Amino acid sequence: MAGENLAETYILIHAFLSSREHTKAAKTVKKAAKESKVVNIKSGIAPTINTSLEKIILEWKELSTRVTELETSIEQLNGEIRDLKATHPADKRSHSPSTSSR
Numbered sequence: 001m002a003g004e005n006l007a008e009t010y011i012l013i014h015a016f017l018s019s020r021e022h023t024k025a026a027k028t029v030k031k032a033a034k035e036s037k038v039v040n041i042k043s044g045i046a047p048t049i050n051t052s053l054e055k056i057i058l059e060w061k062e063l064s065t066r067v068t069e070l071e072t073s074i075e076q077l078n079g080e081i082r083d084l085k086a087t088h089p090a091d092k093r094s095h096s097p098s099t100s101s102r
Contacts, residue, residue: 007039
């Protein structure tokens, strides 16, 4: 699975760079992919992957924003928990069974 993801990543980056006429960078990615023996990128062949690098980046940005929002919510909830614990201290009585009932 990891090899497939890496191969797809090489292909998408190569396609992205090629489509923007960054030929030197695209050749470097192609060479790195071939040397890593993960995938041999063929020039002039469109990737058969059903997504694009742009779509992946957009999804990543959206998820990053959500993670930040969730982290903020967690911090707020932790603060509320601390406040509740401070205003309602734990019951100090012992929770062990009574031995005086014999």
